[in-house]
Amino acid sequence: MKNSGDEIETWQDADTWHIDVRGLVPPQPMVAILSLLKSGNIKNRLIVHIERDPVHLYAELEELGWDYETNISDGDQYLIEIRKQANAE
Numbered sequence: 001m002k003n004s005g006d007e008i009e010t011w012q013d014a015d016t017w018h019i020d021v022r023g024l025v026p027p028q029p030m031v032a033i034l035s036l037l038k039s040g041n042i043k044n045r046l047i048v049h050i051e052r053d054p055v056h057l058y059a060e061l062e063e064l065g066w067d068y069e070t071n072i073s074d075g076d077q078y079l080i081e082i083r084k085q086a087n088a089e
Contacts, residue, residue: 008020008021008024008032010036015043015044015045016044016045016046016047017036017041017042017045017046017047018046018047018048018049019032019033019036019046019047019048019049020049021033021048021049021050022049022050022051022077023051027056029048029050029054029057030054030056030057030060033046033048033054033057033082034057034060034064037061037064037066037082038064042082043084044083044084045081045082045083045084046081046082047079047080047081047082048078048079048080048082049077049078049079050077050078050080051076051077051078052076052078053070053078054078054080057080061082065084065085066082066083066084066085067082067083067084067085068080068081068082068083069081069083
């Protein structure tokens with residue numbers, strides 16, 4: 001598991017940002033994801049790499065104007081695609 005002092009990996013691939021929060025202890029993944037979204041750096045889409053379903057994150061995303069789609073790949077890895085809602089400013 002990563003400690004709170006461990007660096008969270010983020011990278012950009014074309015118009016999509018990625019954040020890897022695998023190994024972080026809750027609530028650190030949710031805090032990192034929301035901080036990145038609130039920073040204004042993510043304009044269209046963010047892919048979250050995480051090893052569990054972040055069920056407490058979804059209501060926060062909707063409140064902030066983001067849609068999401070959850071997919072499971074490679075066994076336990078969840079990929080959460082977060083997109084700006086069409087009607088959000």
